Amino acid sequence: MDKIVVRGNGPLNGKISISGAKNACLTLMPATLLSEEPLTLTNAPRLSDIRTMTTLLRSLGAEVQTMQEGKVIAMSSHDADNHVADYDIVRKMRASNLVLGPLLARHGHAVVSLPGGCSIGARPMDIHVSALEAMGAEIELKDGYLHAKTSGGLKGADITLRFASVGATENTVMAATLAKGTTVLRNAAREPEIVDLVECLRKMGAEIEGEGTDTITIQGVDRLHGATHPVVADRIETGTYMLAPAIAGGEVELIGGRIDLLGAFCEKLDACGIDVTETPTGLIVRRRNGRVNAVNVVTEIFPGFPTDLQAQMMAVMCTAEGVSVLEERIFENRFMHAPELIRMGAHIDVHGGTATVTGVDKLKGAQVMATDLRASVSLILAALGAEGETVVNRVYHLDRGYERVEDKLSAVGAHIERVSEDE
Ligand SMILES: CC(=O)N[C@H]1[C@@H](OP(=O)(O)OP(=O)(O)OC[C@H]2O[C@@H](n3ccc(=O)[nH]c3=O)[C@H](O)[C@@H]2O)O[C@H](CO)[C@@H](O)[C@@H]1O
Numbered sequence: 410m411d412k413i414v415v416r417g418n419g420p421l422n423g424k425i426s427i428s429g430a431k432n433a434c435l436t437l438m439p440a441t442l443l444s445e446e447p448l449t450l451t452n453a454p455r456l457s458d459i460r461t462m463t464t465l466l467r468s469l470g471a472e473v474q475t476m477q478e479g480k481v482i483a484m485s486s487h488d489a490d491n492h493v494a495d496y497d498i499v500r501k502m503r504a505s506n507l508v509l510g511p512l513l514a515r516h517g518h519a520v521v522s523l524p525g526g527c528s529i530g531a532r533p534m535d536i537h538v539s540a541l542e543a544m545g546a547e548i549e550l551k552d553g554y555l556h557a558k559t560s561g562g563l564k565g566a567d568i569t570l571r572f573a574s575v576g577a578t579e580n581t582v583m584a585a586t587l588a589k590g591t592t593v594l595r596n597a598a599r600e601p602e603i604v605d606l607v608e609c610l611r612k613m614g615a616e617i618e619g620e621g622t623d624t625i626t627i628q629g630v631d632r633l634h635g636a637t638h639p640v641v642a643d644r645i646e647t648g649t650y651m652l653a654p655a656i657a658g659g660e661v662e663l664i665g666g667r668i669d670l671l672g673a674f675c676e677k678l679d680a681c682g683i684d685v686t687e688t689p690t691g692l693i694v695r696r697r698n699g700r701v702n703a704v705n706v707v708t709e710i711f712p713g714f715p716t717d718l719q720a721q722m723m724a725v726m727c728t729a730e731g732v733s734v735l736e737e738r739i740f741e742n743r744f745m746h747a748p749e750l751i752r753m754g755a756h757i758d759v760h761g762g763t764a765t766v767t768g769v770d771k772l773k774g775a776q777v778m779a780t781d782l783r784a785s786v787s788l789i790l791a792a793l794g795a796e797g798e799t800v801v802n803r804v805y806h807l808d809r810g811y812e813r814v815e816d817k818l819s820a821v822g823a824h825i826e827r828v829s830e831d832e
C-alpha cells in the first residue's frame with residue numbers, strides 16, 4: 410500500500426488545475442443506464458472511485474470506454490440480462506447505490522447490494538427506498554440485497570424526503586425521468602452535483618424543473634436519448650487546495666475553481682483572514698497575515714458549509730490564533746482525523762458531534778493513518794505547515810477522490826512524494 414511523505418517547507422506559489430467532480434461523475438455515470446444511446450462525459454476525474462463505477466456498470470452490461478487518459482468516458486447501455494449490483498463491487502463504494510433508480514426505471518426491476526456503513530457513519534438507504542416505494546416500487550431486503558420491482562412501471566408521485574439526502578435525491582430524480590406522469594420531489598437536496606446531473610438528464614431529453622431548489626418537478630418521458638456532458642468542477646477539491654496556502658502561506662491560483670459553488674466556505678475563509686479573488690480562469694487564494702484566526706464551523710446541507718471540507722478546515726484550525734468549535738451535523742462519526750492530528754501536536758477535544766480545537770504555533774511531523782478520504786487529505790494539509798516529516802499511511806482512501814495529489818501540490822512547491830510499499 411502506498412504512503413505519502415510530506416516535509417513542511419513554507420510558502421506555496423503557482424497554479425493548480427481543478428478536476429471534474431468525483432461526486433458529480435459518480436451520479437452522471439449511472440444515468441447511462443436510463444438510455445440505450447451513448448452518454449459521453451468529458452472532464453471526468455481520474456480516480457479509483459470512477460474505475461469502481463466503471464466496473465459496476467460493465468457488470469450490468471454497459472459498454473464503458475475511457476479515452477484521453479480517463480478524462481473522457483463514453484458509455485452505452487443496451488438491454489442487458491444482469492440487473493444485479495454485486496456486493497463485491499458495492500461494498501467498495503457507497504455511490505454504487507446510484508444504479509438502483511436507473512435500473513428500476515428502465516427495466517422494472519433491480520437487485521442492489523446494500524452498501525452498508527463506512528468509517529464516517531451508518532449511512533442507511535431508507536430515504537431512497539421510501540421515495541422509490543412512493544413511485545410504486547416494491548422493495549424488500551433479502552440476503553443483504555435490496556430487491557426492487559414494479560408492476561407496470563414507476564408512477565409519478567408527490568414525495569417529501571424526511572431529510573435532503575444527496576443520493577436519495579439523485580436516485581429519485583433519475584427514476585422519475587422514465588416514470589408515468591409527474592413527480593414532485595420536496596425537501597430535495599440542492600447540491601451543485603445534483604444540478605449537474607439534471608443538466609445532463611435534460612440534454613438526454615428529460616423534463617425537469619427546480620434543480621438547485623428544494624422542490625424538483627420531473628415530468629416522466631417514454632425514453633431518453635444520448636448526450637455529451639462536461640462534469641462540473643470539483644468544489645471539494647477546490648476547497649481543499651484553497652486551504653493549502655492558508656496553512657503553508659504563499660499564493661495559489663486554482664484554475665477552474667468556482668467561488669459560486671463554495672459560498673459558505675468562502676465566508677469562513679474571509680473570517681479566518683484568507684483572501685479569495687476571482688480571476689478569468691479560476692480563483693487566487695492567499696493568507697492575509699502570518700497566522701489565520703480561529704472560526705467556528707457547523708456542517709450543513711448545501712448551501713451550508715460542506716461536511717466534505719470539515720476535516721480539511723480542522724487541519725487549518727490546528728494552528729489558528731484562538732479556539733474554534735467544529736460541529737459535524739451530517740455524519741455521526743466524522744472526526745477520525747482528530748486523533749491523527751493530535752499525533753502531530755494539535756490540541757483537539759472531541760465530544761459527540763463537536764470538536765474544540767485550540768490553535769498551537771506549529772504542528773510537528775509524525776507517522777499518521779488515513780482513515781477516510783477527507784481525513785487523508787486533511788493530514789496532508791496539516792503536514793504542509795508542520796515542522797519535519799509526516800508520513801501519511803494507507804492512502805488508498807485518498808486515491809478515491811484526489812487525482813494526482815502529489816503532482817498538483819509539488820507543482821506549487823510542496824515537498825511531497827508517494828512511496829510504494831515495495832520501494
Ligand atoms: C458520492 C457522493 O455524492 N457522496 C456525497 C453524498 O453522499 P450521500 O449521498 O451518501 O449523502 P446523503 O446526503 O445521502 O447523507 C447525508 C446523511 O443522511 C443520512 N441518510 C442518507 C440516506 C438515507 O436513505 N438515510 C439516511 O439516514 C446519511 O446516513 C447521512 O447521515 O453527500 C454527502 C453529504 O453532502 C457527501 O458527504 C458525500 O461526499
Ligand SMILES: C=C(OP(=O)(O)O)C(=O)O
Pocket residue numbers: 432503504527717782783810
Ligand atoms: C464521503 C465522501 O464520499 P462517499 O459518499 O463516496 O463515501 C466524500 O467524497 O467525502
